[in-house]
Amino acid sequence: MIPLTNDEIARYSRHLILGEVGIEGQTRLKNSSVLCVGTGGLGSPLLLYLAAAGVGRIGIVDFDVVDASNLQRQIIHGTSGVGRPKVLSARDRLADLNPHVRVELFEEPFTSDNALRIAADYDVVVDGTDNFPTRYLVNDACVILGKPNVYGSIFKFEGQASVFNYQGGPNYRDLYAEPPPPGLVPSCAEGGVLGVLPGIIGTIQATETLKILLGMGTTLSGRLLLFDALAMSFRELKLRRDPSAPTIDKLIDYDQFCGVPKRSGSREEHPGAAGPFRRMSVREVADKRASGWRPFVLDVRGGAEAAIVKFDWAELLIPHTEVAGRLAELPRDREILVHCKLGGRSAQAAQVLAGAGFDVVNMEGGIVAWAKEIDAGMPIY
Amino acid sequence: MPVIQIPSALRSFTGNQSRVEVQGTTAGEALTALATAHPTLRKHLYTDEGQLRSFVNVYKNDEDIRFLGRDATPLDSGDTLVIVPSIAGGRA
Numbered sequence: 001m002i003p004l005t006n007d008e009i010a011r012y013s014r015h016l017i018l019g020e021v022g023i024e025g026q027t028r029l030k031n032s033s034v035l036c037v038g039t040g041g042l043g044s045p046l047l048l049y050l051a052a053a054g055v056g057r058i059g060i061v062d063f064d065v066v067d068a069s070n071l072q073r074q075i076i077h078g079t080s081g082v083g084r085p086k087v088l089s090a091r092d093r094l095a096d097l098n099p100h101v102r103v104e105l106f107e108e109p110f111t112s113d114n115a116l117r118i119a120a121d122y123d124v125v126v127d128g129t130d131n132f133p134t135r136y137l138v139n140d141a142c143v144i145l146g147k148p149n150v151y152g153s154i155f156k157f158e159g160q161a162s163v164f165n166y167q168g169g170p171n172y173r174d175l176y177a178e179p180p181p182p183g184l185v186p187s188c189a190e191g192g193v194l195g196v197l198p199g200i201i202g203t204i205q206a207t208e209t210l211k212i213l214l215g216m217g218t219t220l221s222g223r224l225l226l227f228d229a230l231a232m233s234f235r236e237l238k239l240r241r242d243p244s245a246p247t248i249d250k251l252i253d254y255d256q257f258c259g260v261p262k263r264s265g266s267r268e269e270h271p272g273a274a275g276p277f278r279r280m281s282v283r284e285v286a287d288k289r290a291s292g293w294r295p296f297v298l299d300v301r302g303g304a305e306a307a308i309v310k311f312d313w314a315e316l317l318i319p320h321t322e323v324a325g326r327l328a329e330l331p332r333d334r335e336i337l338v339h340c341k342l343g344g345r346s347a348q349a350a351q352v353l354a355g356a357g358f359d360v361v362n363m364e365g366g367i368v369a370w371a372k373e374i375d376a377g378m379p380i381y
Numbered sequence: 382m383p384v385i386q387i388p389s390a391l392r393s394f395t396g397n398q399s400r401v402e403v404q405g406t407t408a409g410e411a412l413t414a415l416a417t418a419h420p421t422l423r424k425h426l427y428t429d430e431g432q433l434r435s436f437v438n439v440y441k442n443d444e445d446i447r448f449l450g451r452d453a454t455p456l457d458s459g460d461t462l463v464i465v466p467s468i469a470g471g472r473a
Contacts, residue, residue, distance in 0.1 A: 041470070130470035155468040156389040176467040180436040191390070193470075226465065231399075237443050237465065321393045325421055 001031045002056075008100055012054050025214045026054060030100075032213045033057035035122035037110050037138050039086045040064075041198030042152050042205060043128035044076035049206040051094040051101045055213065058094070059122055061106040062086045069381070073195035110134055112251040115141040124209050126150045128202065132179040133254035139164060139172035143248040148221075150208050152201040156191050159201035159227040162220045162239060163208050169221035174242040179258045182344075192304070197229055277347075277354040278361045282369045285337065289313075295335040295361065298323075300349040305341060308381050309367065320345040324352050332358065339363040341381075383411050385462045394422035408439060409452025411462055426464070436467035 004012070004027055015021040021029075034055050036043050039062045050058055066074075066081045066089050081089035087105040094103050106118055110129075119125050119141050127138045127149055135153070142149035148166040152159065164171040204225065211217045226235040280288075297313055299306060300320035310317075318326050320340065330336060336358055340346040343366045350362040363370075371378035382402045387395050395401055401418070405411030412433075416423040426437055433439065439446045440463040446454040456462070 132467070132469045135469055153468045154470050158389045158468070160465075160468065175438070176436050178435040179469075180434070180467055198470075224465070226463075235443075235463065237440050237463065238445065240445065240448055242447070319393065321421065 001027050003027060004030060005100075008054065011098070011100070015053070020216055021214060025216075029054045029210070029213055030056040032124075033059070033122045034124045034126060034209055034213070035059040035061065035119055036126045036128050037061045037134065038128035038130060039074070039076060039090045040070065040128060040130055041073040041154065041193065041195075042202040043090075043126075044074045045199045045202035046126055046128060046206045046209070047076055047090060047094060048097060049203060050209060051098045051103075053206075053210055054098065055101065055210075057102045057104065057122075059104040059106060059118065060087050060090055061108070061110045061118065062090075063107055063109045073193065073198050075199070110137060112137060112254065115251060116145060119145055119147060122147065124148050124150060124212055126205055126209055127152065128205070131258075131260075133258045133260060135172060136179065136257060137251065137254045140248045140251055143171055144251070148212050150205045150212070152198075152205040154193055154197050154201050157194050157197060157229040159197055159229075161201055161204045161208070161225045161227070162223060163212070164221075166212065166219060166221040170239050170241045171248075173245050173248065175224065175239060177242065177245060181259050194229055197227075200227060200229070277350040279364050280337075280361050281364050282373050285363055286370075286374045295337040296331050298330065298336055298338045298349070299340070300338055300346050301340045301367075305381070309371070309379050311339075311367070311370075314339075318349075320349045323349045324356075327353075327356055327358075330358060334359070336360045337363055340366045341368055342366045343369070382458055383456045383460045383462060385411060385415050385464065388464055388466055390466050390468060391422060391425055391464065394425065395419050406456055407452060408441060408446045408450075408454040408456060408462060411456055412439065412452075425466075438465045439463070440465060 012026050015026050016023055032055055034050055036047055039060055064086050066077045066084055066086055068082050070077060076093050077089045085107055087107045091103050091105060094101060115137055125138060125142050125147050127135060129135050129138060139149055142165045149164040151164050151172060152161045208219050211219055222239050224237045224239045297311060297315050299310060299314040299317045300323060302319050306317050316329065336353060338346045338350050338360060343364045346362050346366060350360045353360040368380055371380045383405060385401045385403055387399055387401060392399060401415055403411045403414040405414050412426060416426060426434060428434055441449060441454055441460055
């Protein structure tokens with residue numbers, strides 16, 4: 001193992017005087033490697049702490065660019081980085097934090113074609129992703145390669161954390177054999193997330209990663225930790241191997257497995273439910289409205305979203321989950337134009353309405369598409 | 382009565398309640414009572430065939446009911462059923 005330099009000994013003093021880490025543990029960290037998939041809410045604190053702690057080699061996979069809406073929680077990035085690739089923004093911050101760490105960048109989507117090649121070269125893989133296909137891919141790649149997978153996931157005010165595939169312990173598929181179909185579980189882009197929440201879960205992931213690298217303590221392997229920020233409570237659940245789970249011996253098409261359309265790299269793309277209703281682009285809606293078309297306009301977003309920005313010609317706000325129970329409030333003698341933020345929730349609502357016999361049109365791309373293509377004065381959230 | 386803990390992701394179907402008291406001596410009875418009181422929740426918990434969905438786990442206290450007796454898992458009045466759905470984060 002490569003020993004610590006005098007500069008490093010000065011830097012890691014508080015670890016070195018900690019008997020459980022010491023010179024031996026710190027040297028082990030210097031000679032170890034971690035792959036972090038994603039540099040978002042979870043990856044931000046995780047990467048900062050792993051670099052600060054002196055993990056010698058850190059790989060980062062992300063193909064996204066920094067967006068202004070990321071900065072509420074993705075603390076590795078800054079205002080000056082908006083528009084830059086996330087891996088470059090993260091690399092610069094980590095280089096400033098700890099120049100002794102070697103940072104390796106993979107500015108590409110993590111896919112079935114590259115996952116095994118990329119992950120093979122690291123001791124531990126950390127799941128900082130934001131979608132089901134990549135979570136199953138990270139899991140399966142770790143199982144095939146025999147790497148521990150440090151898991152964290154968040155929604156609104158709640159988080160989950162665990163350590164998968166470590167020392168014969170259970171993995172993500174033992175917890176959830178299959179993903180939900182698209183649309184049935186809301187995303188943070190729709191449901192929102194408290195900015196500090198990924199800070200807590202990502203920091204738990206960093207702690208577990210360091211424990212694995214140092215071989216100390218009791219990890220979350222075999223346990224699922226739930227965190228509720230509103231109640232400020234932690235709950236621990238037992239996680240077991242599922243004897244009925246199929247063997248994982250090769251990577252599959254995870255988009256197909258999760259029922260989502262092929263990604264083109266655009267974040268605005270939303271897997272809307274297919275259904276027996278009509279669809280219109282925002283341009284078509286604008287043109288038809290200009291020529292006098294006046295459908296009943298139903299906004300199916302949440303009240304908090306409508307408070308940010310709404311159409312003054314929308315007639316009714318019903319959150320999409322409540323549409324099925326409030327059909328009596330809708331007219332049967334008019335066309336209904338339904339919209340949300342991006343078009344996904346409104347597609348679900350349109351499906352419900354079409355099934356109940358309403359004459360319904362979904363506005364594709366939602367109010368965000370309208371703000372981008374029709375009315376540049378509207379805010380985008 | 383047993384209590385069912387509702388996760389954030391499903392609270393919009395329970396009128397924003399995080400804990401719901403239900404009648405029932407088994408996990409299946411308690412969940413059925415919950416879905417009866419909040420009908421729009423049903424399709425998020427059960428398939429059309431009446432199977433608990435594979436991306437929704439239910440724990441009796443800290444044990445997964447898949448490894449106890451599934452729907453037949455007995456419940457006492459002091460027990461908590463915790464519903465833990467699969468969550469992915471940002472893009473889902």
